[in-house]
Amino acid sequence: MMSEDTAPPRSPEAPPAGRLYAGIDVGSAATKAVLLSEDGRLVGHHVRRSGADLVAAAETVLDLALAEIGAPRSSIVRIVSTGFGRTVVPGAQQTRTEIACHARGAYHHFPMAITVIDVGGQDNKVIRLAADGRQLGFRMNRKCAAGTGAFLEEIAHRLDVGLGELDLLARQAENRSIRIGSYCTVFAATEVLSRIRAGAGLPELAYAAFESVAQRVLETGHAEGPIVLTGGVAEHSPMLVEILDQKLGTPPLVPPFAQCCGALGAALFARDGGGTP
Amino acid sequence: MPDAKPKPIETAKMMKRIMADHFREADAASREAGKKLAWCTSVGPAELLHAMGFTVYFPENHAAMLGATRTATDHIPKANAIGYSPDICSYLTADVGAHLAGKTPLQDAYGLTGIPKPHVLVYNTNQCRDVKDWFAFYARKWNVPLVGVESFRGVGDVTKEHVDSIAGQLRAMVPELERIAGRKLDLDRFREVVKESRETSRLWRETLETAAHKPSPLTFFDGTIHMGPAVVLRGLPVANEYYRALLQELRGRIDGKVAAVDGERHRLYWDGMPVWGRLREMAVQFLGLKTCVVASTYCSSWIFDALDPAEPFESMARAYTELFIVRDDQYKERYIRRMCEQFSADGIIWHDAKTCPNNSNNRYGMPERLSQALGRPFVAFNGDLNDLRCYSDEQVKTQFEAFVEQLAGG
Ligand code: SF4
Numbered sequence: 001m002m003s004e005d006t007a008p009p010r011s012p013e014a015p016p017a018g019r020l021y022a023g024i025d026v027g028s029a030a031t032k033a034v035l036l037s038e039d040g041r042l043v044g045h046h047v048r049r050s051g052a053d054l055v056a057a058a059e060t061v062l063d064l065a066l067a068e069i070g071a072p073r074s075s076i077v078r079i080v081s082t083g084f085g086r087t088v089v090p091g092a093q094q095t096r097t098e099i100a101c102h103a104r105g106a107y108h109h110f111p112m113a114i115t116v117i118d119v120g121g122q123d124n125k126v127i128r129l130a131a132d133g134r135q136l137g138f139r140m141n142r143k144c145a146a147g148t149g150a151f152l153e154e155i156a157h158r159l160d161v162g163l164g165e166l167d168l169l170a171r172q173a174e175n176r177s178i179r180i181g182s183y184c185t186v187f188a189a190t191e192v193l194s195r196i197r198a199g200a201g202l203p204e205l206a207y208a209a210f211e212s213v214a215q216r217v218l219e220t221g222h223a224e225g226p227i228v229l230t231g232g233v234a235e236h237s238p239m240l241v242e243i244l245d246q247k248l249g250t251p252p253l254v255p256p257f258a259q260c261c262g263a264l265g266a267a268l269f270a271r272d273g274g275g276t277p
Numbered sequence: 278m279p280d281a282k283p284k285p286i287e288t289a290k291m292m293k294r295i296m297a298d299h300f301r302e303a304d305a306a307s308r309e310a311g312k313k314l315a316w317c318t319s320v321g322p323a324e325l326l327h328a329m330g331f332t333v334y335f336p337e338n339h340a341a342m343l344g345a346t347r348t349a350t351d352h353i354p355k356a357n358a359i360g361y362s363p364d365i366c367s368y369l370t371a372d373v374g375a376h377l378a379g380k381t382p383l384q385d386a387y388g389l390t391g392i393p394k395p396h397v398l399v400y401n402t403n404q405c406r407d408v409k410d411w412f413a414f415y416a417r418k419w420n421v422p423l424v425g426v427e428s429f430r431g432v433g434d435v436t437k438e439h440v441d442s443i444a445g446q447l448r449a450m451v452p453e454l455e456r457i458a459g460r461k462l463d464l465d466r467f468r469e470v471v472k473e474s475r476e477t478s479r480l481w482r483e484t485l486e487t488a489a490h491k492p493s494p495l496t497f498f499d500g501t502i503h504m505g506p507a508v509v510l511r512g513l514p515v516a517n518e519y520y521r522a523l524l525q526e527l528r529g530r531i532d533g534k535v536a537a538v539d540g541e542r543h544r545l546y547w548d549g550m551p552v553w554g555r556l557r558e559m560a561v562q563f564l565g566l567k568t569c570v571v572a573s574t575y576c577s578s579w580i581f582d583a584l585d586p587a588e589p590f591e592s593m594a595r596a597y598t599e600l601f602i603v604r605d606d607q608y609k610e611r612y613i614r615r616m617c618e619q620f621s622a623d624g625i626i627w628h629d630a631k632t633c634p635n636n637s638n639n640r641y642g643m644p645e646r647l648s649q650a651l652g653r654p655f656v657a658f659n660g661d662l663n664d665l666r667c668y669s670d671e672q673v674k675t676q677f678e679a680f681v682e683q684l685a686g687g
């Protein structure tokens with residue numbers, strides 16, 4: 001689901017020009033960097049696992065995002081960091097919470113009254129924004145893995161498939177009525193095992209895992225207006241988007257590079273802040 | 278930049294002294310001939326006990342000390358292991374667990390050998406049932422009499438029927454208390470204590486109300502420390518001396534334009550229990566965010582306007598039934614609304630404490646309703662008063678920071 005630093009993908013709007021603004025989002029599972037040009041175009045980005053060394057992860061994503069577009073470090077005017085590890089990012093002039101950054105990033109793509117739902121590696125957030133982009137309120141999941149990427153990881157582990165394969169597997173499900181009911185990830189894993197014993201197939205259980213995440217996310221907070229889905233799970237799991245579409249009766253909006261939406265927000269804040277290199 | 282430190286309140290030195298005296302007196306009363314010690318719940322009938330010559334000790338204060346010294350989470354599992362669920366009051370489980378471990382912060386802080394053993398345990402279920410279960414543990418353990426008031430809950434208007442019932446229960450416990458105390462209740466002395474307690478309450482209210490000033494000279498986090506005497510020494514002249522001194526210091530801050538939070542930009546209301554093991558971290562975080570948590574339901578819970586020496590039983594019954602925690606949600610909403618207006622709060626923090634539903638008022642849609650009615654935003658976080666197993670530092674810090682970002686952006 002994420003690059004392990006080999007052959008960084010080309011970003012859409014390369015090559016960059018001159019001064020750059022960087023947003024670095026050090027999440028609990030993945031670290032993301034986004035580079036913006038002076039005129040606000042996303043010119044580079046990179047994602048890698050956060051691992052145990054958050055400082056190294058932050059340095060590496062930035063270096064690789066720069067390398068991808070052949071820009072020197074000195075072209076960065078300003079860095080804003082966000083996410084769980086926001087305070088450890090070398091060179092960051094400012095930190096903002098991931099709540100503010102996901103909101104900012106999502107509004108950048110969809111400038112209207114929206115509800116942003118970020119499904120992250122270890123938490124999820126529901127953020128309501130007014131038509132002018134003002135944040136009206138937010139909620140985070142309760143302190144457990146329900147409704148997060150960590151839940152999907154655990155279920156993938158139980159099914160003995162890679163996290164990256166889970167989405168493909170879920171699409172093959174014929175019977176889509178099987179549910180995983182527990183909040184608790186450990187209870188859910190036990191539920192999965194007893195379903196397997198009862199003869200359920202892997203695709204059905206993979207589907208049920210995404211269904212559970214969708215359900216838990218919608219329970220986190222009241223969603224109003226168009227829903228914008230951000231975060232790694234949104235970007236890499238079209239199944240989740242499809243299930244949310246069915247539950248909401250309207251397809252959620254998914255911005256490009258949804259996993260980097262927080263980093264994009266941070267980069268936008270960096271660009272607001274101005275400053276000289 | 279290093280973190281700012283909360284501004285010290287000078288009068289705290291006096292508090293250290295009077296609290297030390299309080300614990301030593303409790304210790305002496307538990308052991309010396311001719312003295313009697315009563316344990317009392319924090320909003321229990323302390324005035325009656327003082328009037329009968331008991332020294333009064335408050336286990337909730339002790340449990341909060343276990344929380345503040347961050348030892349609670351070590352002890353709670355011991356109580357869980359003997360059948361007290363991790364989902365019930367973590368004051369109870371911390372206190373019982375510490376007792377099972379033979380540990381108390383009173384050892385290090387005041388040189389006591391253990392918690393002072395009572396001659397009687399006196400509860401009021403006005404706040405919750407957990408206090409009765411908690412005291413029942415010690416009643417069985419030490420074979421000590423347990424008496425109390427079975428209170429009303431979810432009360433709308435406090436009626437004569439409520440008052441008569443509670444006053445009747447207070448009167449009914451007098452013969453047993455007289456037997457244990459070895460003396461008769463002196464009604465004049467009782468009136469005197471109620472009068473002093475009324476004065477403690479008045480002074481504590483004035484203390485908290487200094488925070489209505491902009492900028493506030495006081496934070497919620499200061500309040501949780503300085504409420505000590507209002508809880509454990511109410512009804513005694515020493516508590517009143519203390520609050521006169523504290524008020525003078527806070528008024529001095531107002532006159533000198535000294536803010537508790539330099540550059541105060543936002544003002545918040547706090548509903549729910551403190552997280553005792555994180556008071557300092559939170560105080561420091563809000564200093565950095567230039568945000569003052571100016572008022573709270575919790576600190577204001579030891580204001581007993583109804584106390585009246587002319588009618589000691591009835592007025593105690595009324596005072597201890599009028600409390601926020603005893604009331605229905607309509608009352609609670611009106612109360613918080615009034616407080617937010619009085620203290621000019623820009624938003625509300627709701628603490629959903631895992632082990633205290635009684636002080637977690639966010640669970641029935643109240644934050645959403647109040648936010649709409651007041652036009653002010655809120656943040657609700659999951660945590661606990663004592664059990665740090667139920668608490669995520671990162672999540673809570675991020676939510677507070679994001680809330681202040683939201684206020685700044687609005
Ligand atoms: S009100 Fe809550 S914290 Fe206080 S004793 Fe009861 S359950 Fe414990």
